[in-house]
Amino acid sequence: MSDYTPPKVWEPKESGGKFAKTNRPVAGPTHDKALPVGEHPFQVYSLATPNGVKVGVMFEELMALGKEAEYDAWLINIGDGDQFGSGFVEINPNSKIPAMVDHTGETPLRVFESGSILIHLAEKFGAFLPSDPATRVETMNWLFWQMGSAPYLGGGFGHFYAYAPVSIEYAIDRFTMETKRQLDVLDRRLAETEYLAGDEYTIADIATWSWYGQLVLGRLYDAAEFLQVESYTHVMRWAKQIDARPAVQRGRMVNRTFGEPETQLHERHDASDFETKTQDKIGG
Structure with a gap:
């Protein structure tokens, strides 16, 4: 049993634990940092947590169907606070991965929340969302x-x-x-x-x-x-x-920074990266 009694007014304090520094009681950026932008229509900013894996798998499944869904996947290291950079907060004010920018139209569209990203891509490409x-x-x-x-x-x-x-x-x-x-x-x-x-x-x-x-x-x-x-x-x-x-096996590797080196693809910019740029190939 605990003898803890909540105070009348809560004040934040260091709680410890592996992810203690990834949360804070206010929103907004902590520092200025622009996001990189690659050459493909879709720019993904993520990490291979379960929510991030959803998006990697979705893109790889679309690619496996032959859809024109090429994408760049950039690593957002939440342990380092990348999610609080000004560029990331601009596309996701909630500072959570994954987030994405769709550059296929005249005006870039920000898409955040993994469920929203899945629906957006499914509707855009007519795949994995039944018409019935x-x-x-x-x-x-x-x-x-x-x-x-x-x-x-x-x-x-x-x-x-x-x-x-x-x-x-x-x-x-x-x-x-x-x-x-x-x-x-x-x-x-x-x-x-x-x-x-x-x-x-x-x-x-x-x-x-x-x-x-x-x-x-x-x-x-x-x-x-x-x-x-x-x-x-x-x-x-x-x-x-x-x-x-196979698409699931590839998708769960995208933006992965843990596990066996051959399962880690920190960034993904081309389909060939799975064969040439995993951590066992490039070291580090």
């Missing part, structure tokens, strides 16, 4: 379910289980309970259908796999055993099926 009204609605249902649920998984379970400077039993139990409930929601749905919206792979799967698929595959928080993920047999089947897609 009922299936489209079901896709949106699951996409927004993921967007609303992820804070419990990442900001809640992931934070208190893996990153908090102290272990708090109540907090871990609270968010573990919710994470397992969400996995059960997914498992029940995927017992009925191949993919979340039905028989078709959609942006709902891309978004949800980036969080829950990677979780059950043991890539988030080192928590697979703790959560008994093997018991969610339908989620495991779906996660492995999506993980086998």
Whole structure:
């Protein structure tokens, strides 16, 4: 039990922990820094967190379909505070990755929030968002379910289980309970259908796999055993099926700065970069 009593007025203080310096109680830039701009129509500014992986996978899936979706992916290192640079804040006032600028029209469009980016690209290229009204609605249902649920998984379970400077039993139990409930929601749905919206792979799967698929595959928080993920047999089947897609394998490498060197592509500017510019090829 804790004897902490909240004060009448909260004041910020150093909390410690791995990501303590990535958050602050005010918005806006902390320093002037322009964003780089490459030669392709789409400029992505991101990091290979689960939300960032969504966008890398989406672009690689579009490229695999032969769409004219070439893109530059620039690294935003949130540990260094890149998300608080003036250029990044201009395209995402919320200072969170991923963010993107679409230069295909007369006026560049900023697109922020991973779900908004997925919808924008799906509608622009007519891919991974079904035209059938009922299936489209079901896709949106699951996409927004993921967007609303992820804070419990990442900001809640992931934070208190893996990153908090102290272990708090109540907090871990609270968010573990919710994470397992969400996995059960997914498992029940995927017992009925191949993919979340039905028989078709959609942006709902891309978004949800980036969080829950990677979780059950043991890539988030080192928590697979703790959560008994093997018991969610339908989620495991779906996660492995999506993980086998070549575009997914490429997409999760984009803006990745951790893991084995051969899985890290800090920046992506050409399709050939996956073969020539991973960290095992260039060192560092």
